[in-house]
Amino acid sequence: xxxxxxxxxxxxxxxxxxxxxxxxxxxxxxxxxxxxxxxxxxxxxxxxxxxxxxxxxxxxxxxxxxxxxxxxxxxxxxxxxxxxxxxxxxxxxxxxxxxxxxxxxxxxxxxxxxxxxxxxxxxxxxxxxxxxxxxxxxxxxxxxxxxxxxxxxxxxxxxxxxxxxxxxxxxxxxxxxxxxxxxxxxxxxxxxxxxxxxxxxxxxxxxxxxxxxxxxxxxxxxxxxxxxxxxxxxxxxxxxxxxxxxxxxxxxxxxxxxxxxxxxxxxxxxxxxxxxxxxxxxxxxxxxxxxxxxxxxxxxxxxxxxxxxxxxxxxxxxxxxxxxxxxxxxxxxxxxxxxxxxxxxxxxxx
Numbered sequence: 604x605x606x607x608x609x610x611x612x613x614x615x616x617x618x619x620x621x622x623x624x625x626x627x628x629x630x631x632x633x634x635x636x637x638x639x640x641x642x643x644x645x646x647x648x649x650x651x652x653x654x655x656x657x658x659x660x661x662x663x664x665x666x667x668x669x670x671x672x673x674x675x676x677x678x679x680x681x682x683x684x685x686x687x688x689x690x691x692x693x694x695x696x697x698x699x700x701x702x703x704x705x706x707x708x709x710x711x712x713x714x715x716x717x718x719x720x721x722x723x724x725x726x727x728x729x730x731x732x733x734x735x736x737x738x739x740x741x742x743x744x745x746x747x748x749x750x751x752x753x754x755x756x757x758x759x760x761x762x763x764x765x766x767x768x769x770x771x772x773x774x775x776x777x778x779x780x781x782x783x784x785x786x787x788x789x790x791x792x793x794x795x796x797x798x799x800x801x802x803x804x805x806x807x808x809x810x811x812x813x814x815x816x817x818x819x820x821x822x823x824x825x826x827x828x829x830x831x832x833x834x835x836x837x838x839x840x841x842x843x844x845x846x847x848x849x850x851x852x853x854x855x856x857x858x859x860x861x862x863x864x865x866x867x868x869x870x871x872x873x874x875x876x877x878x879x880x881x882x883x884x885x886x887x888x889x890x891x892x893x894x895x896x897x898x899x900x901x902x903x904x905x906x907x908x909x910x911x912x913x914x915x916x917x918x919x920x921x922x923x924x925x926x927x928x929x930x931x932x933x934x935x936x937x938x939x940x941x942x943x944x945x946x947x948x949x950x951x952x953x
Contacts, residue, residue: 684715
């Protein structure tokens with residue numbers, strides 16, 4: 604091919620992009636992006652968001668500042684609704700919220716949901732959960748030495764602290780209590796996982812479902828086999844975590860097809876364990892800039908080192924991959940969605 608002609612074609616193909624890139628940089632220059640977090644300070648969602656806020660400006664056109672705004676409420680449903688309905692649709696607001704938000708929107712049953720997960724402008728997820736495990740930690744008791752003790756009719760019962768319906772801890776606990784026949788009493792209404800952890804340590808509660816990796820770092824004595832805690836089971840794992848080879852997974856404990864089906868459906872959100880999105884309908888060039896900056900930050904060596912230092916699992920997926928996971932939830936047959944909704948939230952009232 605004639606190299607002069609090739610150079611001309613290349614220049615023509617690139618030229619239209621230059622003004623758009625310049626306009627995007629001009630828009631963001633001197634502005635601040637609000638990063639809304641659906642939980643209070645100190646938890647995993649908050650830690651990841653604050654780390655992202657430090658590094659993402661380096662990868663954005665115009666280098667805007669990024670400021671974290673905590674907006675706890677209804678297991679992050681408040682923040683997700685704000686993102687979808689109220690937040691400015693100009694690319695100056697993004698949000699981090701519970702991985703279960705797309706699931707509760709898809710299965711229905713919660714009249715407070717005001718968003719369509721397919722219409723959010725997905726940026727990606729910082730974690731696909733492949734290196735983590737959602738584990739049931741319990742204070743050691745003589746009458747409970749393994750998960751089978753909690754499945755014995757008339758056997759011991761334990762109290763498990765949860766936040767509220769729609770949050771992973773609540774919905775997973777309700778589901779597994781039902782489909783695995785666990786002798787569990789839910790104690791709802793806690794503000795966040797840190798508050799629940801304190802209640803377990805004080806003896807107010809017996810147990811808590813929580814991520815293994817963050818717990819191992821934040822509460823190392825919990826993961827110590829010689830300590831006062833034991834791990835009874837794992838969730839969101841196809842196979843046992845390499846550090847928990849003696850602990851069964853929920854799927855292993857399933858004894859019928861219905862239970863397996865419900866567990867597999869509820870585990871899908873873990874593929875987008877730390878999701879981020881912008882409002883629907885923001886300008887395309889700003890959406891692309893946010894999506895590109897999100898992934899560039901996730902791949903930034905300095906960002907990765909800091910995430911590793913505080914043991915945040917960094918296994919990112921981009922916007923298209925994240926949307927594909929959401930689409931998997933949407934594609935679940937209605938009958939299966941109804942079953943899961945009825946287990947988690949009860950049958951609809953006429």
